[in-house]
Amino acid sequence: MNVEKIKKMIHRICEMLVDRPDTITIIEESRDETTILVLSVDKGDVGKIIGRNGQTAKALRALVNAAATRMGERVLLEIRE
Template sequence: MLELVEYLIGKLVPEGDYSIEMRENGDEAEIVVIAAKKDIGKIIGKQGKIAKAIRTLVKAASAKSSVRYSVVIEERE
C-alpha cells in the first residue's frame, strides 16, 4: 500500500520535498505523507478532491486486506 501512495504522490510533486511513512497499530495502519508547505496544495487539490481520491484508491486497493489503511497529509515544519 505504501508503494501505491509513493507512486501517486511522486506523480503529483515529482520535484517536491516530501516523505512518506507508515505507522502500524495492530489491524490498522496509517500512511503519513509529510510535505513542504509549497507542495501541500498540489497533494490536497481544490476542495480536497485529490486527497479524497488518494484515500479512495487506498481503501479500494486494501478492500481484501485484513489491515485497515488511512492516509494522513501533514505539513513539514
C-alpha cells in the same frame, strides 16, 4: 508486505503531482488493528496533494482504501506538512 505495495503506489502518484518529489516521505504507524500511512511533502506542494476542496486527497484515500480492502488490511492515509 502488502502495506509496502500501497506505500509505493502512493509515492508514485504523488511524484507526478508535486514539484519537489524528493521531499515525499511516507511513514508507517500502527494503532490498534489499523495501519496509518503518514504522507509528508514540501510545504509548497501540500495544496497539490490536497487539491481543490480536498478532491485529490479524497481520491488518494479512496485508492488506499480500495487497495487495502482487496489485500485484507485496514489502512488510512494521513496528510501532514
